[in-house]
Amino acid sequence: MTGSAYNKETQMLPAADTYESLVTAFEWRIPPRYNIGVDACDKWADGSGRLALICETREGETARYSFDELKSLSDRFAHALRKCGVKKGDRVGIFLAQSVETALAHLAVYKCGAIAVPLFALFGPDALEYRLADSGAVALVTDVGGAQKIAAVRASLPELLTIFCVDVDQADHALQADSFWSALDDAPPAGFDPEPTAADDPAVIIYTSGTTGKPKGALHAHRVLLGHLPGVEMPQAFFPNDARLMWTPADWAWIGGLFDVLLPAWHHGVAVLARRFDKFDGEAAFDLMQRHAVTHAFLPPTALKMMRAVEHPERWTLSLRAVASGGESLGAELIEWGRRALGVTINEFYGQTECNVVVSSCATLFEPCFGAIGKVVPGHRVAIVDDTGHTVPRGEPGNIAIHAPDPVMFLGYWRNEAATRDKFRGDWLLTGDMGLMDAQGFIRFVGRDDDVITSAGYRIGPAPIEDCLLRHPAVRMAAVVGAPDAQRTEIVTAFVVLNPGYDASDALVQALQQHVKTHLAAHEYPRAIYFVEALPMTATGKVIRRELRDRVTPAPC
Secondary structure, eight states, rough: OOOOGGGHHHOOOOOOOOOOOHHOOOOOOSSEEEEOHHHHHHHHOOOSOOOEEEOTTTTSSSEEHHHHHHHHHHHHHHHHHHHHHOOTTOOOEEEEEEEHHHHHHHHHHHTTTTEEOOOOBOOHHHHHHHHHHTTTOSEEEEHHHHHHHHHHHGGGOTOOOOOEETTOOOOHHHHHHHHEHHHHHHOOOOOOOOOOOBBTTTEEEEEEEOOSSSSEEEEEETTTHHHHHHHHTTTTTSSSTTTTTTESSOTTTHHHHHHHIIIHHHHHHHEEEEEOOSSSHHHHHHHHHHHTTTTTEOOOHHHHHHTTSSSSSSGOOOOSOOOOOOOHHHHHHHHHHHHHSSSSEEEEEEEEEEEEEEEEETTTOOOOTTTOOOOTTTTTTTTEETTTSOOOTTTTOOOEEEEOOTTTBBBBEHHHHHHHOOOOOOOOEEEEEEEEEEEEEEEEEEEESSSEEEEEEEEHHHHHHHHHHHTTTTTTEEEEEEEEEOOOOOOOEEEEEOTTTTTHHHHHHHHHHHHHHHHBTTTTOOOOEOOSSSOBBBBSOBOOHHHHHHHOOOOOO
16 A cells, blocks of 8 residues: 555645745644554554564564554553553663564553653663663663673662563563563553653653763653654655655664654554664665565665665665665765665755754755755754854854754753753754755755764764773773764774873774773774874863864775
8 A cells, every 4th residue: 555545644744846835835733632652553553454564583584563463562561561660751761673572662651651761772781871870761671682781780770670571481580580572461451541641741762972971861752753754754755655665774772763764654554674784784785675675765874885885786676765864965976876776866864863854855846955965844943043043144154953842852851951951042952063054945064063973874972982991991091083984974983091001902902992892882882093192182171172083084995
């Protein structure tokens, strides 16, 4: 079934032939009471067996789930959460890769009126400890590997009372974990009455990268899903038109995987393919999309670059109707490659965890402007402002900012009112990105005004990596910056001052890299490490990162 059969019911964007008419005709439809779990699942569970999810394992085995099955299973898990004491407003961690259990946990948490805390599957114990402690999570859904990581820090998480493990048949006393599937089996078979949440009630905390400090939890309301719809429908060629199956290699723990793919697709009743590679492979991605006849995809720029390196992409017959990408500018060469190899014009979009998908390209309505990230998505007010929150003339650089209120905008940083206030200048939310708007309304990205590293589609803050390095006995001081890289945009690069008794060596480089991989996150380890006698400092003792970036030469292509 194509999306045209249910556009009128679910599509937020009106029909339009031009960008200008689209903006003029747009209006938000945000009901006062709204629940993500009900909207994304229960409304489609009508006994028809409508396909919702295809899960493929690394061995190639597949399992299919209908909305009817997902409703029944998520209702059961909602009962299990209630049984262990989870109530409205409680936080529940979800530490899993793309899987049916991840999806069920999200749906159940939302229907309980609790707050989901998605956690990236590559996080190590330190990263997990901070996020679970900061959020005050009372329950966690994970697998054996995740439970083992949590065991190392469980003593410092007194609020974490229950762990559900998806790959054990019964309670594991050594891991202090209950069986996820046994909890579903023991739950009442009758349906669950969802919490009657308001659209503005909290639903999810997604942690941003720590830049000058610890990561901050962006708290979003249930309305955030509806707020995403225009920014998903626009780059996906007026999704769900001609949509049958959607896929992304991006982890569902990030806002891109969760709110640009999984939940918007289900809002529209479109099936999602769950398959995240342990290590992304371009040929495997082509093969996957051909075998499952994927029609719509969100492919981060690094994934596209790796796919571009695959020879003879014409070997695969694809069913793609639209591909969207975001996180960095693609450039003319990559977009032209996409037209040849994928059969579509890749649409760029822009946003951030606090306020996502507010700028987008849309080849259906206008040709892409190379070097620009697109035009303002209907329903949002995006402008270039100065540091005081006043708009600047067209063509002049300034801060990319979004005007509040906005349905896709966060409620604030979890338990951090000071950081929330600092994010705004009056009614303008500052993204932290610098840009300019040209006479045609295209927004061009100029650069960051902080130290976030953009690597392989991830936004990585230096502070947690520096803190992790300092915990190694060899490290006296450490500073982390991004270094240019042809494939990943940037790579994490560390400058390290050693303690007495330690000498620079390749073996020490590998040991420090493994230290970060193990304790923090596998995607955040420094791919390059420079040993230095001292770090450049300001008079007030702050590291001058600009000087460190100037020392780094671009990596070879």
